[in-house]
Amino acid sequence: MKTKKITLTLLPLLLFTACSNVLSMLGLADDEDDYTTAYALAALWLSQSSSGCTYNVQSTTTTTTSGNYAVVDTAQTTCYGTNSGTLACADSTTAAQDGFYTRNAPSYTVNSDGVTVSDNNTALMWTKSPDTNGDGSVNSSDKLTQLAAYNYCDSLTKGGFSDWRLPSVKEQYSLMNFGQGRDPSSCTNCTSTLLANKTFIDDSKFTVGFGDTSSGERLIDGQYATTNVYAGKIFDTDWGVFGVNHVDGRIKGYECSSTKTFFVMCVRGNTNYGLNNFTDNSNGTVTDSATSLVWQKADDGNSYTFPGAINYCNSLSLGGQSDWRVPNAKELQSIVDYSRAPDYSANQGPAINSIFTTSSFTNEEGITDYPWYWSSTTHVTCGDSNCTTDDVKYGVYLTFGRALGYYTSAIQDVHGAGAQRSNDKDDVSSTAGASTANVGGGTFYYWGPQGDILRDGSNTANRGKMYVRCVRN
Structure with a gap:
């Protein structure tokens, strides 16, 4: 199109x-x-x-019959304990963690023009800096609404090219780096200087946009605009658009408004990036020829903690193969279908292609919903006020159902199906600052500005269900 x-x-x-x-x-x-x-x-x-977002020109087509793309590795090369410390990746109990596998290691080239960067894995070319106003600095004045960002990229001429576009959420997420990234949400003394080499993007190749604290923003307000407008409604009533945050390492849906603004990176090349090419192998597996990954067609309907998910996939035998593992965050995000949502009447269901079989369950609000799935990636956060130590007890997950939060005393879909968040790997009741509530569907834990509901999959009362869908190369 x-x-x-x-x-x-x-x-x-x-x-x-x-x-x-x-x-x-x-x-x-x-x-x-x-x-x-x-x-x-x-x-x-x-x-x-009319509310700050444009029609999502890239999400209506989600599959291809010929294209392919590389899912770039997360760059996480360390295996972590459930609550603290590091583990030997060769240990059989951690052999399926993200850090054990490296596939398509990140590789970027800053081009001779000095203003563009080529991704040597994906054949995508990027603008190097989100300095949209060209004043040589990156701050809140560079941020644009999603609609303005769309038009900015569409009109851009840079590096001798004029075929720039606003990236899809899958394209923007291809730059996510969980190897060096440290979430500074609880880092009271952090500055952009302290976070050098700790952002969720390779800051040796790209200029990073941090929240402009001098303008009243939080340091973590480093969201980048994408084309992907949420097919459902965030906060249950508002149109939303997905943003990728390279400061705190998340994907969330944000309200489409004339006041919500984002940093902007423009992209060109490989227009097939993010389009899947699925085949049902009729043996309980699905092959995506676009990425060369083979997936478990149906989750097993059980709830797992992060280490439980690792052990399940590590011992799975399916389709005549036994080398299954939990997908890393970027592999798991590659099968999200952003044209689908639980409450979108034109394409209703979990945010995944219908070739897959997905469990349903009754969520904390007491309504039918679809699961959140563990990745094998640890979401490392700053462990002290200056980010000199690591807190490794959080696991990355993708929401294929509603990304629920307890906000303004009500359970709402605060971030959209297809969001990427994180919480404790095996005991959300220990989350610092977490609270509990009950709106009729049972007691649950929640935390954060939008009251993110917390689930650890432990099958313990009040601690929520978490699922897993295994993958192999």
């Missing part, structure tokens, strides 16, 4: 134009086999564009 620049001056007219005309403008009438779905997407575009 050809990218179309969207201008704010057109919005009043579009709001009074029939959706059929919008279909023609966006090229959806020709590109969508299901006209009903296309019509719904056009209506979605109208409502989102």
Whole structure:
């Protein structure tokens, strides 16, 4: 689908134009086999564009029959204990942790123009700095709404190229680095200087955008804009767009508004990046020919702690193979289908292709929902006020169901299906600052500004279910 620049001056007219005309403008009438779905997407575009977000031009097509792309390694080469310390990756009890495997190690080249960076794995080229206003510094004045970010990249000429685009969430997440990244959320003395070489992106190749504390932002407000508008609603009522945070190491949905702004990196090349090519092997496995990964078709319906998930996949025999493991965070994110959501009537269900079988369960709100899945990646956080030590008790997970939070005394989908968050690997009741609540579906733990609901999969009362879907090369 050809990218179309969207201008704010057109919005009043579009709001009074029939959706059929919008279909023609966006090229959806020709590109969508299901006209009903296309019509719904056009209506979605109208409502989102008026609130700071653009129609999601990249999420309507999620599969390919010919393209491929490399899932870049997380760069995590250390294996960690459940609650503290490091472990020998050769130990059989940790052999399926992220740090044990290296596949497509990150490799970047700063090009001779000095303003672009090439990813040697993915064939994507990136703008080096989010300095959108060109004043030589990166701060809050460089941030744009998602709609403005879309148009900025669409109009950009840099490094001798003019075919730049705003990245999808999968493209932006390809730069995530869990090897050097340290989440500074609890680091009271941290500054951008103290966090050199501790960001969730290779800051030897890219300029990092930190939250501008002089403008009232938090240091961790380092969210980058993507094209992926959430198919459902965040906070249950608001249109949202996914942002990738290279300061605290997360993907979350944010409200589409004229006030929410993001850092911006533009990308070009490999337009097949993030598109899957699934085949059901009729033996309980699914092959993604785009990434050369083979997946467990159906989760086993059981709940696991982080170490329990590692042990389960490490001992799994399926499809005539026994070399299964828990996927790392970036591998797991590669099978998220951002065109789907539990509450999106046009494409309802878990945020994964329907070729997979996904469990359902009753969530903390007392309604049917879909699981969160463990990755094998540890979300390392700053262990003290100056980030000189590591806290390693948190595991990275992806939400294929609602990313729930207890916010304003109600359970809501605060970050969207397809978010990437983290919590304690085996005991969320020990999370510092966690609280409990009960809205009728049972007591649960929650924590953080949006009241992220915490689950550890321990099958212990009040501590939530966590699932796993195994992978092999």
